[in-house]
């Protein structure tokens with residue numbers, strides 16, 4: 001059998017034997033005619049030599065997939081393998097996430113982006129003053145946070161309206177319209193790619209008819225709660241990166257759920273925005289402990305939430321969920337946030353599975369970060385609960401990249 005090195009592959013070549021990756025994954029059958037996309041998959045899976053039967057058929061139709069150079073693909077693969085703690089993925093959904101992440105990283109590298117490295121999370125913790133007492137137990141942390149004080153009045157009224165079965169869409173539109181900053185941002189969202197509505201949505205009332213009263217209030221709640229990020233100032237956290245991660249999870253979760261249950265878009269968007277809020281409370285009240293946990297997680301190549309559970313006895317998801325409960329957020333939101341790490345393995349429903357999947361995807365595709373560099377595994381069980389084919393992941397990330405920067409800029413300009 002004749003073997004060709006992966007860097008010499010060309011589209012049109014025909015395989016003379018089955019192609020199997022070093023981790024045992026079946027890639028392509030004997031007789032397959034290679035396309036550029038196949039060649040990239042072969043590079044993703046780290047195959048070095050490929051059995052080939054005949055030279056490319058130059059008469060064949062050219063395929064127009066984007067191709068990254070072998071060195072870019074190799075660098076991207078190394079970065080993602082490191083994010084996977086050096087272990088190649090072991091089950092189908094993680095294989096797909098791995099592949100999507102390598103392609104996304106290759107595209108960033110070829111655009112000149114510098115990928116995040118684990119050290120970035122440590123650099124901000126160097127000047128924490130010694131001595132001040134740290135709060136590391138759940139009750140003390142809950143007592144120390146008074147997020148509601150930083151939320152605008154309209155938040156409480158929307159939250160009441162959301163709980164009352166009697167409140168009408170017009171009433172909700174009325175409430176939102178009274179807060180000019182909130183209305184402006186809701187209108188921008190209604191006109192963004194998130195909804196993709198033709199024509200202009202120029203009033204809150206129109207936005208209400210477009211997305212529904214309850215959906216609008218959930219969205220308004222999520223948006224007004226983003227002021228919590230401004231209320232919590234933590235100087236050793238890269239807030240820009242944290243904020244970007246939150247927006248990325250919101251956008252990815254929203255795209256994934258729109259394929260299954262479009263009525264849950266706003267809920268997933270709000271949940272994504274707020275899912276790691278518990279970590280901000282930890283960074284604020286226990287910076288030295290968190291700095292140590294980040295260093296330990298990095299040394300052991302573990303996701304940070306594993307260390308939190310081991311050392312603190314709870315993770316930031318549980319803390320965030322409990323905080324939101326205290327602040328009277330709807331149970332549907334607080335319980336999603338409470339379990340976003342635990343239910344990576346045992347999800348209750350499609351919404352929690354989608355949130356967990358979006359968090360893993362956002363983390364490995366480098367859209368900011370909330371302190372954890374190593375990828376947490378998404379179980380096959382969880383992906384089953386999301387009830388989506390894994391082929392949607394690639395498309396979702398492509399779509400998300402455009403929307404993330406749109407929504408990030410939209411919030412940036414909202415002060």
Ligand SMILES: [Fe+2]
Nearest residue numbers: 275276317340
């Ligand atoms: Fe999290």
Ligand SMILES: [Fe+2]
Nearest residue numbers: 275276359370
């Ligand atoms: Fe997260």
